[in-house]
Amino acid sequence: MANIQQISITHLSFTYQHDTNTVLHDINVSAPLNSIIGIIGNHNAGKTTLCRVLAGIIPNMMGGDLLGDVHIGNLSPTKDWSVLNRQTDFVLQDPNSQLSGLADTVADEIAFDLLNHGVDETTIQRRVADVAAQMQLTAQLQQSPSSLSGGQLQRLAIATAIVTKPGILILDDPTSEMDPQGRADFFNWLATIKDTTIFIVSNEIDDLCEIADRLWVLVDGELVRKGTSLEVINQLNPEWQIGTPKVYQLAKLMYWSLGADLFPVNINQLRGCVHDQHSN
Amino acid sequence: MTSIQIDGLKYQYPTSDFKLAIDQLTITENLVAIAGQNGAGKSTLFKLLTGLVHPQAGEIHINHRDLASLTPEDRLKTIGIVFQDPSSQLFNATVEKEVAWSVLQVETDAAVVADTVNDALATVGLTELKDKNPFDLSMPEKKLLSIATVLAVNPQIYLFDEPMISLDWPSQQLVTHLMQHLAEEKHQVIAITHDMNWLAATFAKVDVLADGQVIFEGKPETFFGDSALTQKTGLMTPRIMQIAQEVFDDSRVYLTPEDYFEKHSEKR
Ligand SMILES: Nc1ncnc2c1ncn2[C@@H]1O[C@H](COP(=O)(O)OP(=O)(O)OP(=O)(O)O)[C@@H](O)[C@H]1O
Ligand SMILES: [Mg+2]
Numbered sequence: 001m002a003n004i005q006q007i008s009i010t011h012l013s014f015t016y017q018h019d020t021n022t023v024l025h026d027i028n029v030s031a032p033l034n035s036i037i038g039i040i041g042n043h044n045a046g047k048t049t050l051c052r053v054l055a056g057i058i059p060n061m062m063g064g065d066l067l068g069d070v071h072i073g074n075l076s077p078t079k080d081w082s083v084l085n086r087q088t089d090f091v092l093q094d095p096n097s098q099l100s101g102l103a104d105t106v107a108d109e110i111a112f113d114l115l116n117h118g119v120d121e122t123t124i125q126r127r128v129a130d131v132a133a134q135m136q137l138t139a140q141l142q143q144s145p146s147s148l149s150g151g152q153l154q155r156l157a158i159a160t161a162i163v164t165k166p167g168i169l170i171l172d173d174p175t176s177e178m179d180p181q182g183r184a185d186f187f188n189w190l191a192t193i194k195d196t197t198i199f200i201v202s203n204e205i206d207d208l209c210e211i212a213d214r215l216w217v218l219v220d221g222e223l224v225r226k227g228t229s230l231e232v233i234n235q236l237n238p239e240w241q242i243g244t245p246k247v248y249q250l251a252k253l254m255y256w257s258l259g260a261d262l263f264p265v266n267i268n269q270l271r272g273c274v275h276d277q278h279s280n
Numbered sequence: 281m282t283s284i285q286i287d288g289l290k291y292q293y294p295t296s297d298f299k300l301a302i303d304q305l306t307i308t309e310n311l312v313a314i315a316g317q318n319g320a321g322k323s324t325l326f327k328l329l330t331g332l333v334h335p336q337a338g339e340i341h342i343n344h345r346d347l348a349s350l351t352p353e354d355r356l357k358t359i360g361i362v363f364q365d366p367s368s369q370l371f372n373a374t375v376e377k378e379v380a381w382s383v384l385q386v387e388t389d390a391a392v393v394a395d396t397v398n399d400a401l402a403t404v405g406l407t408e409l410k411d412k413n414p415f416d417l418s419m420p421e422k423k424l425l426s427i428a429t430v431l432a433v434n435p436q437i438y439l440f441d442e443p444m445i446s447l448d449w450p451s452q453q454l455v456t457h458l459m460q461h462l463a464e465e466k467h468q469v470i471a472i473t474h475d476m477n478w479l480a481a482t483f484a485k486v487d488v489l490a491d492g493q494v495i496f497e498g499k500p501e502t503f504f505g506d507s508a509l510t511q512k513t514g515l516m517t518p519r520i521m522q523i524a525q526e527v528f529d530d531s532r533v534y535l536t537p538e539d540y541f542e543k544h545s546e547k548r
Contacts, residue, residue, distance in 0.1 A: 008491050042448035042449065042450060043420050043421070043447075044416065044418065048418070065458050092515060093418075093446060094367070094419050096365060096367060106419050136318075140296075140319075143295070143296055144295065147293065147295055147296060148319075149318055149319045149323060150318075150321065150323065150364040150365060151317075151318025151474070152318050152319050153379065155318065156509075173419075173446050176445045177318075177364070177442060177445060177474070178474065179316070179317040179318045179320075179474050179514055179515065180474055180476055180514075180515050180516035181317070181514045181515065181516060182317075182318060182514075183474070184516060191334075203446065203447070203448065203449075206519050217350065239345070241448075241449050241450045242448075242449060243448075243449040243452075245519075246477065246518075246519040246520055246523060246537055247523055249537040250520065250523060250537040250540060250541070253537055253538065253540075253541040254540075254541060267522075267526050267527060268525060269430050270523065271526075271527050274527060274528075
């Protein structure tokens with residue numbers, strides 16, 4: 001029976017239609033609901049495919065051979081898609097493909113989903129203004145989405161997803177084109193939101209180690225590591241060629257360990273470990 | 281030695297309030313980074329440098345020749361661009377044809393074209409995908425393919441608009457080495473990036489844009505050492521400097537963890 005407080009994936013395997021390669025191999029993992037899960041791995045490891053399964057896009061909009069079971073709380077993306085879909089928003093890796101194509105202005109694009117949810121006009125205006133301010137798009141609200149810079153477009157893609165305050169947020173490399181301050185603001189904001197289950201694929205390993213409750217590592221479609229960022233980063237196999245956070249690189253160079261060859265992966269851990277060494 | 285000289289450049293899009301205005305900018309180094317907030321005008325500057333978009337005022341000289349006076353073929357051989365959005369650059373039926381199309385703009389000998397295409401695809405590691413449709417590629421693969429299309433033409437000057445977007449660690453290493461190699465071979469390589477760690481580790485020169493203007497030209501060390509300027513441009517220091525600041529209250533300039541290690545290991 002599904003545990004209503006858990007995300008659980010059991011024996012998940014997937015192969016795209018008209019293809020022979022298995023993209024996801026027998027994935028088994030669980031995590032508490034409302035946590036932030038960072039998904040890392042190299043090209044073609046299956047990160048985007050896993051996002052599509054979590055969002056129910058596979059198998060509801062893209063076909064293939066899906067085995068196993070996925071539950072987010074008591075809902076299954078495969079079986080309860082229409083219910084789940086209303087609570088879920090997905091930021092795609094390519095922001096160009098995210099646009100509705102139906103809005104003449106950035107403001108209308110952000111309002112689009114709220115209109116579909118039947119939200120009243122005053123609330124819509126307020127939400128659009130708030131989210132635009134948060135994503136620093138206020139000056140662009142009357143511009144056409146097609147005339148935005150790359151980073152502005154990515155900010156818009158995020159704005160359209162978070163404006164409905166979804167209970168499940170799936171983010172596929174959402175900050176790749178954002179400027180450093182914008183990226184930092186976004187990760188800081190992610191860490192503050194409550195009652196939301198967040199899956200985030202990102203190459204920003206430093207930021208993930210600051211905010212993620214769990215990291216999942218995919219290598220060639222297999223989930224090879226899962227756990228806290230401290231556990232996972234300390235147990236990466238060099239053959240996987242996955243980038244590590246700067247805190248960890250520095251701590252290894254300086255030999256600031258947390259004991260037993262365990263090195264810090266975020267600023268708090270580093271602070272703790274340096275403090276301990278100095279007081280010894 | 282290539283040089284880019286910009287004078288009195290002004291550009292405005294018909295449908296936005298943004299204004300690019302560069303009084304004077306000279307780029308002579310072989311490996312240069314361009315940084316700045318979203319919407320600062322970085323990609324607009326690149327479009328002007330390719331000659332595909334024309335300024336409302338001002339001039340761009342490349343090796344002392346007016347960009348506007350170059351023939352299309354000369355222009356392709358002089359300056360090539362990897363666009364920020366790789367999809368906007370791709371339109372052929374297969375990966376192989378995509379690269380061949382680029383080569384055919386500057387080369388007619390079929391055997392040379394075939395060799396050039398093979399080399400370019402091998403360099404970015406896409407040989408196995410040569411029969412795929414570019415639109416079926418993932419984001420990072422599209423980016424690598426658009427790099428291959430420019431490599432195949434091998435212009436004097438390479439413009440990379442955010443080459444690292446979505447690339448995984450091995451591909452980032454590959455592209456970095458490729459850019460360093462091109463710079464050593466006397467090409468000029470200019471890259472737009474938001475990755476301050478990569479910028480600090482890889483480039484000796486950075487031009488920073490803010491609101492359509494150049495507000496810094498010089499060494500990354502100098503830029504990151506001026507915290508007021510770094511803040512004003514909406515950029516941030518490399519992660520290693522944030523770590524030193526937050527954990528040790530140390531506001532000195534460090535470019536990489538290795539740099540920190542070297543500066544501290546003598547004393548220990
Ligand atoms: N085709 C266009 N029509 C109208 N305005 C545009 C167009 N392209 C860009 N702009 C505007 O010009 C400004 C500069 O855009 P540009 O693409 O040069 O920024 P950028 O520095 O490359 O930003 P990013 O880091 O987000 O890629 C932005 O405010 C943008 O909205
Ligand atoms: Mg740009």
